Amino acid sequence: xxxxxxxxxxxxxxxxxxxxxxxxxxxxxxxxxxxxxxxxxxxxxxxxxxxxxxxxxxxxxxxxxxxxxxxxxxxxxxxxxxxxxxxxxxxxxxxxxxxxxxxxxxxxxxxxxxxxxxxxxxxxxxxxxxxxxxxxxxxxxxxxxxxxxxxxxxxxxxxxxxxxxxxxxxxxxxxxxxxxxxxxxxxxxxxxxxxxxxxxxxxxxxxxxxxxxxxxxxxxxxxxxxxxxxxxxxxxxxxxxxxxxxxxxxxxxxxxxxxxxxxxxxxxxxxxxxxxxxxxxxxxxxxxxxxxxxxxxxxxxxx
Numbered sequence: 001x002x003x004x005x006x007x008x009x010x011x012x013x014x015x016x017x018x019x020x021x022x023x024x025x026x027x028x029x030x031x032x033x034x035x036x037x038x039x040x041x042x043x044x045x046x047x048x049x050x051x052x053x054x055x056x057x058x059x060x061x062x063x064x065x066x067x068x069x070x071x072x073x074x075x076x077x078x079x080x081x082x083x084x085x086x087x088x089x090x091x092x093x094x095x096x097x098x099x100x101x102x103x104x105x106x107x108x109x110x111x112x113x114x115x116x117x118x119x120x121x122x123x124x125x126x127x128x129x130x131x132x133x134x135x136x137x138x139x140x141x142x143x144x145x146x147x148x149x150x151x152x153x154x155x156x157x158x159x160x161x162x163x164x165x166x167x168x169x170x171x172x173x174x175x176x177x178x179x180x181x182x183x184x185x186x187x188x189x190x191x192x193x194x195x196x197x198x199x200x201x202x203x204x205x206x207x208x209x210x211x212x213x214x215x216x217x218x219x220x221x222x223x224x225x226x227x228x229x230x231x232x233x234x235x236x237x238x239x240x241x242x243x244x245x246x247x248x249x250x251x252x253x254x255x256x257x258x259x260x261x262x263x264x265x266x267x268x269x270x271x272x273x274x275x276x277x278x279x280x281x282x283x284x285x286x287x288x289x290x291x292x293x294x295x296x297x298x299x300x301x302x303x
Contacts, residue, residue: 012259012287012293012294012295012296012297013295013296013297014280014296014297014298015258015296015297015298016298017049017298017301017302017303018049018050018053018258018298018301018302018303019049019052019303020296021237021256021258022052022053022056022058024235024237024256025058025235025236025256026057026058026059026228026231026232026235026236027058027059027060027061027221027224027228027231027235027236027237028050028053028058028059028060028061028236028237028238028239029061029063029217029220029221029224029236029237029238029239029250029255030050030060030061030062030063030087030238030239030240030301031062031063031064031211031239031240031241031242031245031246031260032062032063032064032066032073032077032090033064033065033066033179033182033183034182034183034240034241034242034260034263034264035239035240035241035260035263035301036050036062036077036082036086036301037077037080037082038183038184038185038186039182039183039184039185040184040185041080042077042080042081042082043300043301045300045301045302045303046300046301046302047082047083047086048086048302048303049301049302049303050086050087050301051083051085051086052303054085054086054087054088059088059224059227059228060086060087060088061087061088061089061090061091061220061223061224062077062087062089062090062091063090063091063211063216063217063220063238064090064091064092064093064210065092065093065177065178065179065191065193065210065211065216065245066092066093066094066177067092067093067094067113067117067120067146067147067176067177067192067209068092068094068117068119068120069092069094069095069098069119069120069123070089070090070092070094070095072094072119073090073092073094074090077090088223088224088227089223089224091216091219091220091223092210092216093176093177093178093209093210093211093216094119094120094123094176094209095216095219096209096210096215096216096219097120097124097144097174097176098120098123098124100174100207100209101120101121101132101144101174102124102127102128104141104142105128105129105130106130106133107133107141107142108133108134108135108139108140108141109132109133109134109135109140109141109142109143109144110134110135110136110137110139110140110142110143110144110166110171111134111143111144111146112143112144112145112146112147112149112159112162112192112195113144113145113146113147113148113149113176113192114146114147114149114150114151115149117146117147120144120146120176121144137162137165137166137171138165138168138169140166140171141171141172142171142172142173142174143166143171143172143173143174144174144176145173145174145175145176145177145192145195145196146176146177146192147176147177147190147191147192148189148190148191148192148194148195151184151189151190151191152184152189154190155190155194156190156194156195156197156198159195159198160198163195163198163202163204164202166199166204167199167202167204170204170205171204172205172206172207173195173196173199173200173204173205173206173207174207174209175192175193175195175196175206175207175208175209175210176192176209177191177192177193177209177210178191178192178193178196178208178209178210178211178212178213178245179191179192179193179210179242179245180193180194180197180244181194182264183263183264188264193208193245196208210245211240211242211245211246211249212244212245212246212248212249212250212252213249214252217249217250217253221233221236233253233254233255234254234256236253236255236256237255237256237257237258237295238250238251238253238255238256238257238258239257239258239260239301240257240258240259240260240263241259241260241261241262241263241264241265242263242264242265243259243265243286243290243294246259247259247292247294248290248292251292251294256295256296257294257295257296258294258295258296258297258298258301259294259296259297259298260298260300260301261278261283261297261298261299261300262299262300265286268282268286269282269283269286270282270299277299278297278299283297
């Protein structure tokens with residue numbers, strides 16, 4: 001007999017494009033990496049869809065787990081030739097991380113990530129009375145993790161000893177990018193979220209700066225409200241390619257969600273190892289296992 005007392009996810013609506021949904025929403029909160037670009041090139045159909053939504057009177061805020069200040073993300077989008085008229089503003093997990101660092105002014109910190117990626121710390125220092133004091137992992141009150149030092153060749157297992165050093169003296173772990181993996185061209189690489197998972201499994205305290213957590217959404221809504229005034233949360237659509245960050249995070253805020261299947265879950269959900277059509281059976285099994293489902297589904301973001 002079926003278990004009638006167990007809540008089931010609502011069935012998702014498969015759509016041809018954003019035009020099938022656009023009339024029901026005033027604001028889009030759109031993921032960037034995996035939806036707007038893949039780290040190497042922009043998806044022109046996606047940016048065209050966002051531009052058309054704005055032309056019809058809607059507002060678009062790009063909401064990304066990129067561990068960098070929004071200005072740096074905007075520069076990268078310019079480099080990929082993403083048109084500025086496709087969005088109204090950007091909110092990043094880097095912005096949230098900067099606030100978390102400023103709250104801990106004076107405390108010694110350790111850094112985990114690419115050695116050349118320091119813009120986030122420069123931005124944090126710009127509004128502080130003293131310079132940040134970087135120390136070794138064994139002496140840090142907290143660590144800020146932007147990502148793996150060599151993401152294209154390393155895995156979380158390479159960081160186990162370093163994370164244990166932090167755990168021995170109960171240091172906080174600020175995760176500047178809660179994504180587990182991200183597309184880099186045609187492959188997936190690990191992000192800071194994978195290290196955060198490892199640290200949490202050791203019993204360490206993790207503070208997540210981006211999606212699916214509430215603070216980044218509050219900032220995105222504030223940005224949209226500055227343009228539109230008061231916003232009805234039922235008329236907000238969150239778009240993304242990660243079930244665990246974009247869809248779960250959007251739903252937790254009471255937003256409708258559009259799941260793009262050709263992003264990081266492509267290999268799980270599409271035939272031919274990710275190169276074929278969406279496999280509806282695989283899709284339903286995937287979300288039945290998670291216990292939630294998006295409001296709408298599309299293979300890619302287009303108008």
